[in-house]
Amino acid sequence: MSTKQQIAGVFEQLVGRVGYDKATLDEVAREMHISKKTIYVHFDGKRDIYTHVVAEQAAREKMRLAAAVATLPSFAARVEAVVGFVLKSARAHINETGHDEWMREYEIAAESFRQANGELLRELIAGGIEAEEFSAGDVDFIERMVAAMVLDYLVMVNESPAIDHDAELLGRILNFLR
Numbered sequence: 001m002s003t004k005q006q007i008a009g010v011f012e013q014l015v016g017r018v019g020y021d022k023a024t025l026d027e028v029a030r031e032m033h034i035s036k037k038t039i040y041v042h043f044d045g046k047r048d049i050y051t052h053v054v055a056e057q058a059a060r061e062k063m064r065l066a067a068a069v070a071t072l073p074s075f076a077a078r079v080e081a082v083v084g085f086v087l088k089s090a091r092a093h094i095n096e097t098g099h100d101e102w103m104r105e106y107e108i109a110a111e112s113f114r115q116a117n118g119e120l121l122r123e124l125i126a127g128g129i130e131a132e133e134f135s136a137g138d139v140d141f142i143e144r145m146v147a148a149m150v151l152d153y154l155v156m157v158n159e160s161p162a163i164d165h166d167a168e169l170l171g172r173i174l175n176f177l178r
Contacts, residue, residue, distance in 0.1 A: 004042040004052075006032065011046075012053045020050060021101045047108055054109040058116030061089075066120055075128030079121065079177065080170050083150060086117060087166050090154045094161055102158050114147050121146060125177065134177040146173055 001009075010031050014023040025046055029036045043049045065085060069078040094102055122143045128134035134142075149169065157163050 003034075003038070007039055007042055008049055008053050008056070011049045012057075015050070015053070019097060019101055020105050025049075050105070050108050055116070062116040062120050065117075066123075069124075075124050075131060075133045076174055076177070078124050079128070079146075080174060082117065082120060082124065083146070083170055083173060084166070086150060087154070087169070091157060091161075091166075094154070094158050110151060114151065118143050118147055128177060142177065145176065149173060149176075 007028060010028050011023060014027055014031070023046070025036050025039050028049075029039060039049075043052065065082055068085075069081045072078045072081060093105075097105065122139050125134060125142050125146075126139045129136055129139065149172070153165070153169050
């Protein structure tokens with residue numbers, strides 16, 4: 001395993017233990033018995049490491065989700081399962097972190113997760129269009145609109161965790177696709 005991957009792994013574990021806000025490069029260096037300068041050879045800073053970690057997590061999640069939904073009977077069911085999983089995971093993460101910390105993580109992580117989950121959603125939307133299950137249209141545009149709905153909804157949930165319109169959101173996304 002490369003030094004870069006080791007740094008990312010230690011940082012990921014540290015964030016898991018203490019959260020993003022309290023995770024420091026000094027602690028990563030201490031745990032790895034390296035200088036902080038070595039970290040900066042591989043990353044521009046804490047945000048860069050977190051972006052790298054989230055991108056890797058998102059890629060793993062995409063593969064796992066794709067395999068999990070592959071056997072579902074329709075593209076609508078697959079999209080519903082993927083979006084449902086994203087909502088459930090995000091809600092759990094919101095409950096684990098404070099409002100402000102979640103927003104800081106969201107600012108860094110949203111694009112990585114959007115890219116990984118977006119790729120999977122584009123594949124499912126394209127399959128649904130080809131199977132004539134969804135209305136024809138620009139797959140990239142459709143995926144971006146679905147992602148916007150989900151991400152904005154998650155910001156609302158972070159503001160008020162008691163909000164629970166998950167089923168309604170899923171229904172509206174499926175209506176949008178049809």
